[in-house]
Amino acid sequence: CVQTKDCxxxxxxxxxxxxxxxxxxxxxxxxxxxxxYGLKPNDQILAEEKHKALFEExxxxxxxxxxxxxxxxxxxxxAQWMIQEPHKVATFFGCIGKDHFGEILKQKAAEAHVDAHxxxxxxxxxxxxxxxxxxxxxxxxxxxxxANCYKKEKHLDLDKNWSLVEKAQVYYIAGFFLTxxxxxxxxxxxxxxxxxxxxGLNLSAPFISQFFKEPLMKVMPYxxxxxxxxxxxxxxxxxxxxxxxxxxxxxxxxxxxxxxxKNRKRIVVFTQGKEDTVATVGMFPVIDIDQNDIVDTNGxxxxxxxxxxxxxxxxxxxxxxxxxxxxxxxxxxxxxxxxFPEKPDFN
Numbered sequence: 001c002v003q004t005k006d007c008x009x010x011x012x013x014x015x016x017x018x019x020x021x022x023x024x025x026x027x028x029x030x031x032x033x034x035x036x037y038g039l040k041p042n043d044q045i046l047a048e049e050k051h052k053a054l055f056e057e058x059x060x061x062x063x064x065x066x067x068x069x070x071x072x073x074x075x076x077x078x079a080q081w082m083i084q085e086p087h088k089v090a091t092f093f094g095c096i097g098k099d100h101f102g103e104i105l106k107q108k109a110a111e112a113h114v115d116a117h118x119x120x121x122x123x124x125x126x127x128x129x130x131x132x133x134x135x136x137x138x139x140x141x142x143x144x145x146x147a148n149c150y151k152k153e154k155h156l157d158l159d160k161n162w163s164l165v166e167k168a169q170v171y172y173i174a175g176f177f178l179t180x181x182x183x184x185x186x187x188x189x190x191x192x193x194x195x196x197x198x199x200g201l202n203l204s205a206p207f208i209s210q211f212f213k214e215p216l217m218k219v220m221p222y223x224x225x226x227x228x229x230x231x232x233x234x235x236x237x238x239x240x241x242x243x244x245x246x247x248x249x250x251x252x253x254x255x256x257x258x259x260x261x262k263n264r265k266r267i268v269v270f271t272q273g274k275e276d277t278v279a280t281v282g283m284f285p286v287i288d289i290d291q292n293d294i295v296d297t298n299g300x301x302x303x304x305x306x307x308x309x310x311x312x313x314x315x316x317x318x319x320x321x322x323x324x325x326x327x328x329x330x331x332x333x334x335x336x337x338x339x340f341p342e343k344p345d346f347n
Contacts, residue, residue, distance in 0.1 A: 012087075012088045013090075015091065015168060016093075017073065018072060018177060020070045020180060022070040022127040024131050025058055025064060026065045026130075027063060028061070031134065037141075055143060066104065068105050073092055075302045076090040079309040079310040082310035091116075092115070094119070095147055097124055098120050102118070102120065117155075119151065148180050152181055152183050169198065170198045170313045175201060175208040175216065176208065182218065185215075196261060200227065202227040203233065226269070227271075227301075228270050228271075229273070234247070255267075277325075287326050295334055295336055307327055
C-alpha cells in the first residue's frame with residue numbers, strides 16, 4: 001500500500017530527543033523588571049549570579065505559571081501531541097533532581113505520553129527557566145542546575161537506555177545541550193550517521209554559535225537537518241565568516257558545510273517569526289494571525305520543530321513537515337506557555 005498516514009505504522013520510540021529538562025516559570029513583567037536584571041526583551045541566556053534574585057522575584061508575581069519545559073522536551077512533546085497514537089513514539093533523555101519540580105516534570109511527560117527516561121541525581125535541584133513576557137516578546141533565563149549534570153557514562157551508555165536510542169529513526173537535540181554534554185550528542189549523531197538515520201540539531205540561541213563554536217562545529221558534519229531562527233542564523237553566519245546577512249544565502253552556505261553521510265543532503269530550515277520560513281528548497285509562508293490573538297510567543301520555535309518532526313518520523317515530504325511546523329507554532333502562540341489543546345486539527 002502507498003505509505004499514507006493510514007497504513008504507515010509508527011513504532012514506539014521512533015523519535016529520540018535529548019536535552020535540558022526545565023520547569024518554565026512564566027510571568028508577564030514590565031520594562032523596569034527587564035532593565036533591573038539587564039535583560040533584552042527577546043533573548044535566551046543562561047542565568048548568572050546577578051539573576052539569582054530574579055527567580056525569587058518572579059515567583060511572587062501575581063500571575064505566575066508553571067509549565068514543563070526545556071527546548072528539546074517541548075519539541076518531542078508537541079511531536080507526540082501531533083501524532084496522538086501510538087503513545088510513546090517520542091523518547092526523551094535529560095537530567096533532573098530528586099525533588100518536587102522533578103516530580104512535576106515526570107508527571108507532565110507522562111501526561112503528554114512521552115517516554116521520558118531521566119537521569120536523577122541529588123547534587124543539584126531540577127533546572128528552571130524564567131520566561132519574562134512583555135507584549136509579544138519573551139526573555140528566557142535558564143538556570144540549568146540539574147540539567148547541567150547529565151552524564152553520558154551514567155545514563156546514555158547504559159544498555160537499557162542505549163537500546164532506546166537504537167530503536168529510533170529520527171533524532172533531535174537542541175543546541176542548548178552542547179553546553180552540557182557534547183560527548184552524548186556526538187555519540188547519538190554518529191549512531192544516526194552510521195545507520196543512515198536522520199539527525200536534527202537546533203542552533204537554539206545566538207550564544208551557542210558564539211561561545212560554543214567548537215562543540216557545535218564538531219557535531220555539524222553529522223547534522224542532516226539544521227533548525228534555527230533568523231537571529232541565530234545571522235549570528236552563525238557571522239561567526240563562520242559567511243560575510244552575508246541574507247538568511248537564504250546563509251542557509252545555502254550551511255548546506256554546503258562538510259557532511260559525513262553523503263546519502264542525505266543537509267536540509268536547513270530557518271524560521272523568521274511572522275515572515276516566511278526559509279528552507280534550502282524554498283520559502284514557505286506562515287499562517288496569518290491577528291496580532292491580538294497572540295498570547296505568548298514562548299515555545300513557538302520549539303513547537304515548529306515538534307510539528308516538523310511529527311511528519312518527518314512518518315516519512316512525509318519536507319513541504320508537509322514545514323506545514324505541520326507552522327500549524328503547531330500557530331496553535332502554541334495563542335496559548336500561555338508551551339501548552340496545547342486536547343487534539344490537533346491538522347491534516
